[in-house]
Each structure stands twice: as structure tokens, then as C-alpha cells.
Amino acid sequence: MASDWALVFFCSFTQVAKPPCAVCHTLAHAEAGGAVGPVLDELKPDAARVAKAMRNGIGAMPSYSAVLSAEQIDTVAFYVSTVSGR
Amino acid sequence: MASDWALVFFCSFTQVAKPPCAVCHTLAHAEAGGAVGPVLDELKPDAARVAKAMRNGIGAMPSYSAVLSAEQIDTVAFYVSTVSGR
Amino acid sequence: MASDWALVFFCSFTQVAKPPCAVCHTLAHAEAGGAVGPVLDELKPDAARVAKAMRNGIGAMPSYSAVLSAEQIDTVAFYVSTVSGR
Amino acid sequence: MASDWALVFFCSFTQVAKPPCAVCHTLAHAEAGGAVGPVLDELKPDAARVAKAMRNGIGAMPSYSAVLSAEQIDTVAFYVSTVSGR
Numbered sequence: 498m499a500s501d502w503a504l505v506f507f508c509s510f511t512q513v514a515k516p517p518c519a520v521c522h523t524l525a526h527a528e529a530g531g532a533v534g535p536v537l538d539e540l541k542p543d544a545a546r547v548a549k550a551m552r553n554g555i556g557a558m559p560s561y562s563a564v565l566s567a568e569q570i571d572t573v574a575f576y577v578s579t580v581s582g583r
Numbered sequence: 584m585a586s587d588w589a590l591v592f593f594c595s596f597t598q599v600a601k602p603p604c605a606v607c608h609t610l611a612h613a614e615a616g617g618a619v620g621p622v623l624d625e626l627k628p629d630a631a632r633v634a635k636a637m638r639n640g641i642g643a644m645p646s647y648s649a650v651l652s653a654e655q656i657d658t659v660a661f662y663v664s665t666v667s668g669r
Numbered sequence: 670m671a672s673d674w675a676l677v678f679f680c681s682f683t684q685v686a687k688p689p690c691a692v693c694h695t696l697a698h699a700e701a702g703g704a705v706g707p708v709l710d711e712l713k714p715d716a717a718r719v720a721k722a723m724r725n726g727i728g729a730m731p732s733y734s735a736v737l738s739a740e741q742i743d744t745v746a747f748y749v750s751t752v753s754g755r
Numbered sequence: 756m757a758s759d760w761a762l763v764f765f766c767s768f769t770q771v772a773k774p775p776c777a778v779c780h781t782l783a784h785a786e787a788g789g790a791v792g793p794v795l796d797e798l799k800p801d802a803a804r805v806a807k808a809m810r811n812g813i814g815a816m817p818s819y820s821a822v823l824s825a826e827q828i829d830t831v832a833f834y835v836s837t838v839s840g841r
Contacts, residue, residue, distance in 0.1 A: 501673030502760035587759030588674035680766040
């Protein structure tokens with residue numbers, strides 16, 4: 498977790514979002530092994546797909562619009578889309 | 584926790600350092616209420632003092648030199664020295 | 670300019686704000702030597718004072734409300750107030 | 756340039772590296788239109804390739820090992836590899 502920007506991504510995924518993404522999703526880059534929702538390393542969603550799911554919720558996943566700013570949602574979306582499956 | 588740089592400070596203090604600073608210290612800005620070590624909001628240490636304690640350990644507090652990089656220690660030191668007591 | 674958060678502060682002060690703060694102000698931490706406005710290392714303003722000047726403008730200094738987000742103004746204000754005069 | 760982490764990437768590419776990457780390379784995400792070296796939006800290099808070129812230099816491009824830390828080189832490499840061609 499050397500760089501600060503990497504820390505921003507990591508903490509957004511594992512701690513800042515409530516409930517944390519890591520509770521339900523697997524994403525190796527974030528050392529996350531949640532087994533409730535889709536495995537992000539397999540789904541490899543693009544940023545627009547992640548952001549839409551976070552804004553509106555999808556299936557059992559709640560909307561994060563009241564929890565995170567639009568900018569924070571974009572941060573998570575950029576992060577997930579760039580590191581998933583690597 | 585609007586800005587990313589603020590998130591870097593917050594996460595460094597509450598999560599990245601192991602054990603986390605917040606477990607033992609009180610620092611209102613970090614929503615930390617630990618009661619084991621000195622209350623940082625009262626001690627108001629400067630950055631050099633924080634960094635020295637983190638590098639070498641002091642009293643019951645362990646050294647963080649094996650856990651954090653020199654740069655990460657400086658980040659925590661800058662953070663604590665600028666927000667303590669505000 | 671080791672840490673990313675320090676880079677955020679430095680670039681906000683010297684490049685992102687238009688016109689850049691560094692053109693008019695002296696702030697040693699940002700390697701800025703502007704001689705048009707007050708020397709920030711001497712003025713040592715608190716964050717609220719910096720933010721107010723940036724939002725509303727003051728004297729010959731223009732408002733930055735149309736150029737920077739509220740969050741970016743807070744970033745510059747935090748930065749200037751914590752490093753000025755050190 | 757809303758997020759701080761995006762600012763870190765942008766400033767690293769356009770200002771911190773000396774000479775700046777943007778002087779020689781085109782990368783739309785960084786608003787960079789240099790025409791000396793390869794167009795990064797077409798080359799779409801992965802992070803390892805960018806980091807290697809920056810560490811060792813390649814052709815007319817100098818090594819950045821004396822200018823940037825290993826961590827800063829990794830930051831630029833991650834940035835270029837994730838935004839090129841988008």
C-alpha cells in the first residue's frame with residue numbers, strides 16, 4: 498500500500514463505503530474476499546457499470562447515493578474497473 | 584471525509600498503522616477516542632515529536648519502523664501535528 | 670515532493686488555481702516567491718481567512734469560486750494555514 | 756480535475772517529471788499533445804512497459820531514475836496504462 502492514491506482506492510473499497518464493498522465482493526487487488534455478490538475479478542465491469550450499480554443499487558445491493566458523493570462513487574468505479582482481473 | 588488527502592490521513596491513523604493509532608489515542612479530527620496513551624488533542628505534539636515516537640517507540644508504544652515506511656510516518660506526523668487540538 | 674498528498678497541495682497552489690497562487694504570493698513550502706500580494710509566510714492566515722479570500726476575492730485578488738470547487742478551496746486553505754511560516 | 760488522486764496523476768505527467776512526459780507524448784486524458792515520442796493513446800502500453808522505459812530510458816527518451824522515486828515511476832506507469840486510449 499505504498500502510494501497515497503492507492504490508499505485512497507483501498508480505503509474507499511474496504512472502509513469508507515458503508516457497507517464496505519469488500520464485505521460482499523471479491524477483488525484480489527483490495528485483498529477482499531466477500532462471497533455475497535459477483536466476483537469482480539471475473540465480472541471485470543467497466544467504470545460506467547460500477548458507477549450505475551452504486552448509484553441505483555442492483556438486486557440485493559443497496560444504492561450508495563446517500564452514503565458517498567458522486568466523486569467518491571467515480572473513484573470506486575475507476576478503481577474497480579482498472580484493477581479487476583489483473 | 585470529502586477530500587482524498589483527508590482520507591489518506593484518516594485511514595493512516597485509523598487503519599493502516601498496525602496497531603492503529605486510534606486504538607490508544609484520542610484525536611477528535613480522526614474520530615478516535617483511545618484512552619491508553621496521551622490525548623493528542625491535549626498534547627499537541629509537533630511533527631518531529633510524533634515522528635520520533637513512531638520511529639523509536641516510547642514507553643508502552645511500539646516502534647512503527649517495521650510497519651510503516653519513513654514516508655508514511657511523516658504523513659501521520661504531519662497530520663497529527665496539524666489537526667491536534669483544533 | 671515525496672508524498673502524493675503533498676503533491677496535491679503543491680500543485681493546487683502552483684498550477685491548478687488560475688491564476689496560480691504562487692504568481693502573487695510568497696510561500697516557502699511551495700517554493701513560491703510572488704511579490705504582488707501579502708507574504709503568506711508572514712501573514713500566517715488561518716484556514717477560514719484563506720477560504721474567505723478565495724471565495725469572495727479581496728482587494729486586487731479575484732474570487733476563485735468559479736475556478737475551483739468548494740472542496741479545492743478548502744484544500745488550499747488547509748494547506749496555506751498549516752505550512753505558512755514554518 | 757475533480758479528485759485528488761486524479762490530480763496526482765495529472766501533475767506527475769505534466770509537471771513533476773523533468774522533462775514532463777507531456778512535452779513529448781500525446782495522452783488525451785492529460786490534455787497532452789506532445790509530438791516527439793510515441794502517441795500513448797495509440798501505443799496503449801501496459802504498466803510494466805512504461806515503467807521500464809522510464810527507469811532505463813529508451814531511444815531519445817532519458818532515464819527518470821534520478822528524477823523520480825521508484826514509487827513515482829509506478830504512479831506514472833499505472834496512470835498511463837489505465838487511461839491511454841480511453
